[in-house]
Amino acid sequence: MDIYDEILSSRLMLGTARYPSPEILRQAIIASGAEIVTVSLRRESAGERAGQKFWDLIRETGVKVLPNTAGCHSVREAVTTAEMALEVFGTKWIKLEVIGDADTLQPDLFGLVEATRILSEDGFQVLAYTTEDLVAADRLVEAGCRVLMPWGSPIGSARGLNNVYGLRAMRARFPELTLVVDAGIGVPSHAAQAMELGYDGVLLSSAVALAGDPVAMARAFKLSVEAGRLAYEAAPLQPRDMAEPSTPVLGRAVFA
Amino acid sequence: MRIILNGEPAEVNAATLAAALEELGYGEGPFATALNRDFVPAGERPETRLTEGDAIEIIAPMQGG
Numbered sequence: 149m150d151i152y153d154e155i156l157s158s159r160l161m162l163g164t165a166r167y168p169s170p171e172i173l174r175q176a177i178i179a180s181g182a183e184i185v186t187v188s189l190r191r192e193s194a195g196e197r198a199g200q201k202f203w204d205l206i207r208e209t210g211v212k213v214l215p216n217t218a219g220c221h222s223v224r225e226a227v228t229t230a231e232m233a234l235e236v237f238g239t240k241w242i243k244l245e246v247i248g249d250a251d252t253l254q255p256d257l258f259g260l261v262e263a264t265r266i267l268s269e270d271g272f273q274v275l276a277y278t279t280e281d282l283v284a285a286d287r288l289v290e291a292g293c294r295v296l297m298p299w300g301s302p303i304g305s306a307r308g309l310n311n312v313y314g315l316r317a318m319r320a321r322f323p324e325l326t327l328v329v330d331a332g333i334g335v336p337s338h339a340a341q342a343m344e345l346g347y348d349g350v351l352l353s354s355a356v357a358l359a360g361d362p363v364a365m366a367r368a369f370k371l372s373v374e375a376g377r378l379a380y381e382a383a384p385l386q387p388r389d390m391a392e393p394s395t396p397v398l399g400r401a402v403f404a
Numbered sequence: 405m406r407i408i409l410n411g412e413p414a415e416v417n418a419a420t421l422a423a424a425l426e427e428l429g430y431g432e433g434p435f436a437t438a439l440n441r442d443f444v445p446a447g448e449r450p451e452t453r454l455t456e457g458d459a460i461e462i463i464a465p466m467q468g469g
Contacts, residue, residue: 192433
């Protein structure tokens, strides 16, 4: 998987939030095989220093970090958060989220395009959390984005791929672009389906963190992403309406 | 002077952002700062002067999805 000319062997990106404990997070990252994990920024109190402890844990795992702008509802908030993330994490990658709707956490595509343009011109490498809207995708590419991350379904909903047609159309429209399904993945079969559509990767968080056994689920997702990719590369059989005998009929004995 | 620190009222004697961070007990740790909603890079903190009522945001790494 190519993320701004960085070639990664794992096609699974993992969130780091909502795990039962830091140790289970650490084990889940290892079990998932993910080479990129998403991180965020929040207010830090002087005494607590929780950020330092979390950052130490992530660095020990040796994975790359992808900072997000989660919770930002305006272009200004998202741009400022990205600037702060660059200083703290030392990466030009930014998972750009500009949230437009409080119930569905649907991206504000208009704000997203504007923030992408500002950040790309400042040298950021934007991974845009978007929908499957092709017009918005065109605008994002024009604004400098080279990694599009359409939602499967609303964040944390575990509903899988709500619009398979839309995701397939996006893959067909942008054959050269890195496309990652982000959000809404609930179970490994959802991830496999995204990979079978030809997506370059999947990004998921709650599906692993909130599973009864996050470490086992991380491994299940690792396997499903690999299986889905392998299936895509093997050119799957296309569906048809009527049956087609799988056993050759030529030479069949006739008893009637 | 009175400032707003991460959304809460606070009192500092320091005249600059860098001095205020030291006074408030923030060490070398990984964090970034904003003043009145604008990002202030680490290198500019010593020259960034504070005035009454300024809103300082100090943010650090945390778990994300």
